[in-house]
Amino acid sequence: MNTVGEKLQRLLGKDKVVTDPTIVRLYSREATGLEPDSLPTAVVLAENASDVSRLLAFAYQHDIKVYPQGSATSLSGSALPSDGVVLSLERMNRVKHVSVVDGIAVTEPGVRIDDLNIELARYGYMFPVDPASSSVATVGGAVNSGAGGMRGAKYGTMRGWVLGLEIVLPDENGTVMRVGCKTVKCRQGYDLVRLIVGSEGTLAVVTEATLRIIPAPEAVVTVLAFFDKLADLVEAAVEIKEERLQPLIMEFMDNCTVERAVEFLGWPQKVAGHMLLVSVDVNREATSRVLAQLENIMRRSGASLVYTAGSLDEANRRGLFDLRRSLFPAQVALARSLTGSERVLVYIEDIAVPPSRLAEAVEGLRRLEEKYGLPMMLGGHIGDGNLHPAVGFDPEDADAKRRVEAWFFDVMKLAVELGGTVSAEHGIGVMKKDGLRMELESLGSLKALELMRMIKRVFDPKGILNPGKVV
Amino acid sequence: MNTVGEKLQRLLGKDKVVTDPTIVRLYSREATGLEPDSLPTAVVLAENASDVSRLLAFAYQHDIKVYPQGSATSLSGSALPSDGVVLSLERMNRVKHVSVVDGIAVTEPGVRIDDLNIELARYGYMFPVDPASSSVATVGGAVNSGAGGMRGAKYGTMRGWVLGLEIVLPDENGTVMRVGCKTVKCRQGYDLVRLIVGSEGTLAVVTEATLRIIPAPEAVVTVLAFFDKLADLVEAAVEIKEERLQPLIMEFMDNCTVERAVEFLGWPQKVAGHMLLVSVDVNREATSRVLAQLENIMRRSGASLVYTAGSLDEANRRGLFDLRRSLFPAQVALARSLTGSERVLVYIEDIAVPPSRLAEAVEGLRRLEEKYGLPMMLGGHIGDGNLHPAVGFDPEDADAKRRVEAWFFDVMKLAVELGGTVSAEHGIGVMKKDGLRMELESLGSLKALELMRMIKRVFDPKGILNPGKVV
Numbered sequence: 027m028n029t030v031g032e033k034l035q036r037l038l039g040k041d042k043v044v045t046d047p048t049i050v051r052l053y054s055r056e057a058t059g060l061e062p063d064s065l066p067t068a069v070v071l072a073e074n075a076s077d078v079s080r081l082l083a084f085a086y087q088h089d090i091k092v093y094p095q096g097s098a099t100s101l102s103g104s105a106l107p108s109d110g111v112v113l114s115l116e117r118m119n120r121v122k123h124v125s126v127v128d129g130i131a132v133t134e135p136g137v138r139i140d141d142l143n144i145e146l147a148r149y150g151y152m153f154p155v156d157p158a159s160s161s162v163a164t165v166g167g168a169v170n171s172g173a174g175g176m177r178g179a180k181y182g183t184m185r186g187w188v189l190g191l192e193i194v195l196p197d198e199n200g201t202v203m204r205v206g207c208k209t210v211k212c213r214q215g216y217d218l219v220r221l222i223v224g225s226e227g228t229l230a231v232v233t234e235a236t237l238r239i240i241p242a243p244e245a246v247v248t249v250l251a252f253f254d255k256l257a258d259l260v261e262a263a264v265e266i267k268e269e270r271l272q273p274l275i276m277e278f279m280d281n282c283t284v285e286r287a288v289e290f291l292g293w294p295q296k297v298a299g300h301m302l303l304v305s306v307d308v309n310r311e312a313t314s315r316v317l318a319q320l321e322n323i324m325r326r327s328g329a330s331l332v333y334t335a336g337s338l339d340e341a342n343r344r345g346l347f348d349l350r351r352s353l354f355p356a357q358v359a360l361a362r363s364l365t366g367s368e369r370v371l372v373y374i375e376d377i378a379v380p381p382s383r384l385a386e387a388v389e390g391l392r393r394l395e396e397k398y399g400l401p402m403m404l405g406g407h408i409g410d411g412n413l414h415p416a417v418g419f420d421p422e423d424a425d426a427k428r429r430v431e432a433w434f435f436d437v438m439k440l441a442v443e444l445g446g447t448v449s450a451e452h453g454i455g456v457m458k459k460d461g462l463r464m465e466l467e468s469l470g471s472l473k474a475l476e477l478m479r480m481i482k483r484v485f486d487p488k489g490i491l492n493p494g495k496v497v
Numbered sequence: 498m499n500t501v502g503e504k505l506q507r508l509l510g511k512d513k514v515v516t517d518p519t520i521v522r523l524y525s526r527e528a529t530g531l532e533p534d535s536l537p538t539a540v541v542l543a544e545n546a547s548d549v550s551r552l553l554a555f556a557y558q559h560d561i562k563v564y565p566q567g568s569a570t571s572l573s574g575s576a577l578p579s580d581g582v583v584l585s586l587e588r589m590n591r592v593k594h595v596s597v598v599d600g601i602a603v604t605e606p607g608v609r610i611d612d613l614n615i616e617l618a619r620y621g622y623m624f625p626v627d628p629a630s631s632s633v634a635t636v637g638g639a640v641n642s643g644a645g646g647m648r649g650a651k652y653g654t655m656r657g658w659v660l661g662l663e664i665v666l667p668d669e670n671g672t673v674m675r676v677g678c679k680t681v682k683c684r685q686g687y688d689l690v691r692l693i694v695g696s697e698g699t700l701a702v703v704t705e706a707t708l709r710i711i712p713a714p715e716a717v718v719t720v721l722a723f724f725d726k727l728a729d730l731v732e733a734a735v736e737i738k739e740e741r742l743q744p745l746i747m748e749f750m751d752n753c754t755v756e757r758a759v760e761f762l763g764w765p766q767k768v769a770g771h772m773l774l775v776s777v778d779v780n781r782e783a784t785s786r787v788l789a790q791l792e793n794i795m796r797r798s799g800a801s802l803v804y805t806a807g808s809l810d811e812a813n814r815r816g817l818f819d820l821r822r823s824l825f826p827a828q829v830a831l832a833r834s835l836t837g838s839e840r841v842l843v844y845i846e847d848i849a850v851p852p853s854r855l856a857e858a859v860e861g862l863r864r865l866e867e868k869y870g871l872p873m874m875l876g877g878h879i880g881d882g883n884l885h886p887a888v889g890f891d892p893e894d895a896d897a898k899r900r901v902e903a904w905f906f907d908v909m910k911l912a913v914e915l916g917g918t919v920s921a922e923h924g925i926g927v928m929k930k931d932g933l934r935m936e937l938e939s940l941g942s943l944k945a946l947e948l949m950r951m952i953k954r955v956f957d958p959k960g961i962l963n964p965g966k967v968v
Contacts, residue, residue: 126738127734128852179600203942209921213847214936214937215968241738270712315782381600446678449683462685470673481955
């Protein structure tokens with residue numbers, strides 16, 4: 027008898043609790059491809075904060091583990107469930123309120139980032155955080171993962187754009203409370219909002235978010251350039267910053283990756299070399315001047331090939347973003363052709379290093395590729411130093427899996443050696459707990475882990491909420 | 498015998514510990530004018546993290562209270578010491594490193610914000626957070642108070658601009674550790690950096706900060722307008738947002754305040770009405786178009802008088818910021834003339850309300866002025882809803898003091914009723930602990946206070962660091 031499931035059905039209503047193992051299994055998958063140790067008992071499809079509150083009070087009383095879930099696009103295993111109950115927020119998907127005057131949008135956690143932006147576009151506004159998964163990633167997931175994206179160099183990550191939250195605590199009452207404000211300035215004692223942002227569902231369940239919104243840029247100019255020498259590309263990036271441009275997007279792919287992506291896309295063009303893709307937002311009157319300025323920097327620094335576009339539409343139409351967007355599908359195709367297997371798993375790293383250390387990072391990563399014999403695709407957000415090296419393998423191949431895991435850790439070590447961090451935007455989850463410890467140890471900050479564990483106990487004394495993640 | 502002082506002199510060196518009561522008294526003053534209950538025993542002038550560490554380990558062992566201090570410009574009493582030791586960070590005043598490529602500045606806590614900006618101006622860069630006290634306010638103080646400023650509507654507050662910190666914990670070892678990263682993206686477990694930002698020196702002592710920097714704007718246009726009707730001014734502010742302009746500065750003063758400030762400045766001009774001051778950063782090619790667009794919005798909304806400036810230099814030269822800058826000196830002069838006393842204390846409130854509630858807030862504030870018979874100056878950052886009503890009184894006048902305190906609490910109540918917050922940027926300190934409780938209670942979030950107290954104990958188990966503040 028599925029007694030927990032039945033009790034939950036009595037508590038919340040039959041239509042909100044799924045116990046069919048086939049469906050439960052669907053809710054136990056994660057973008058990482060990790061498999062749960064054991065299958066959850068049920069999936070709760072909450073419709074409001076009160077459902078969440080009753081579930082958490084019940085879970086507290088009966089020591090049942092609860093795994094909150096948005097759309098499970100986590101790349102660190104932070105949405106991976108185990109025995110217990112999956113709490114899906116997908117039915118809480120309303121944009122409740124938009125105010126251009128107050129510069130806010132209030133949404134439920136299940137709203138997809140792209141859907142929010144479609145709504146905001148009606149006012150000429152946008153939400154600036156743009157994780158690559160924005161077509162499926164939810165607001166609640168983005169809050170919990172502290173998501174970033176391509177525009178991170180200019181706009182930072184979720185922590186700068188969440189003003190207030192409604193949360194539910196995993197305590198005896200399933201306490202529902204609001205923290206933070208509706209205004210950008212808010213000094214409400216200790217910053218509990220920012221503690222929840224990036225906590226990967228381990229401290230509380232987010233049931234509503236008040237987000238800061240801004241006007242969409244008037245115009246965006248884009249330059250796509252290719253360099254034979256990596257040092258020249260780095261020089262171009264340095265000059266952009268010295269000329270006081272603040273790019274919206276500054277993306278990078280190394281020469282091997284460009285070659286593989288061009289092959290994947292089946293491009294007839296002769297593009298080759300290290301790729302630098304830069305978009306800058308401008309007033310419309312400045313379009314041609316800034317475009318010329320960017321092109322000039324590229325050519326002066328030694329670019330062999332430069333494409334330009336005076337608007338986002340033009341850049342999209344002419345495919346200037348296509349190479350960058352092909353990074354992950356190209357990696358999957360590469361892994362398939364190398365392993366001869368249809369079923370491949372791609373591990374995407376997510377380190378950040380100070381942009382001044384980029385060349386050393388690329389060299390180090392290519393050394394690791396050679397060391398482990400793992401063909402790597404390498405791209406990233408060079409504006410903020412965030413690199414996403416990726417390798418693919420056949421998960422049935424135990425030897426390959428071991429090599430990939432060793433590579434994964436060595437990449438994190440490289441980042442820390444270069445003064446960087448093991449996770450820029452994907453989070454710790456289960457896959458980077460060792461990495462987090464290594465990073466903090468290298469900073470002489472192991473005590474921080476102790477503080478984090480104590481903070482976890484403050485919010486979740488019984489350790490029932492998304493256990494085993496982060497700390 | 499001053500045994501604690503002597504022990505500290507032996508521990509840290511004579512030149513780093515002051516016990517002369519006259520000097521200790523100087524270090525016990527605060528911008529609020531609040532007086533300490535009892536005088537600290539000594540002032541420690543730390544020169545590095547190791548000094549701070551030894552002090553905190555000693556304080557932990559001997560149960561001595563420690564009050565960290567930047568330049569004591571707090572307006573909430575968060576820098577007010579009592580019996581124990583003042584820890585001054587003023588000698589730790591070096592900008593250690595600036596990198597335009599990495600977009601960071603690394604500074605010691607005693608660096609003044611203006612001095613940092615003078616250094617950054619050499620590169621054409623700036624630190625965007627600009628508290629009104631930036632000529633004396635320090636980086637460490639700004640981190641601890643979560644400071645904001647005039648540019649808050651566009652750039653937010655300190656929490657968005659601190660990437661990493663070196664902190665010292667008030668534990669048995671005076672543990673020194675680094676938290677956060679050198680990059681904008683950083684997912685280092687729970688966000689301990691943001692817990693320290695705004696914690697008002699109650700969780701740890703900041704001994705180094707890695708700050709995010711950005712290019713200074715290419716050009717800034719400014720419009721100063723006066724409106725007979727407050728509703729027209731609000732309409733203009735709404736139109737600015739609907740036309741998708743994102744002002745760097747959007748400041749407001751109501752008509753009574755303008756009248757008092759004009760008198761204070763001795764202006765012959767006939768400016769009168771509610772004041773709206775707007776600056777927008779633009780590409781230089783867009784200067785005249787955006788300026789015309791702003792002027793147009795003002796006139797269309799009913800402004801009776803509009804001044805414009807196409808650059809910051811011109812705006813400064815023509816005195817467009819003078820009225821706004823005179824707010825506090827004018828309040829002091831007003832209080833002096835009303836009380837007939839030279840020694841007046843000015844209480845500056847620091848509420849925020851959603852900008853859409855501005856008109857209601859002004860009405861409510863003028864009602865409270867009448868209720869308590871306290872002539873009020875009213876200005877604020879309308880872009881982010883942050884209002885600073887201020888009243889002055891003779892601190893010897895017990896009746897006036899009682900009325901001011903009642904007014905102070907009623908202003909906070911008004912903010913909460915309008916969906917706002919009791920403290921936008923000045924913090925809780927000792928003056929707003931009641932207000933914080935009231936705000937959280939109105940949100941149904943009293944449990945948040947409990948969580949905050951537990952977090953305080955996680956960092957400071959003996960409660961020796963800046964006790965009695967925030968929670």
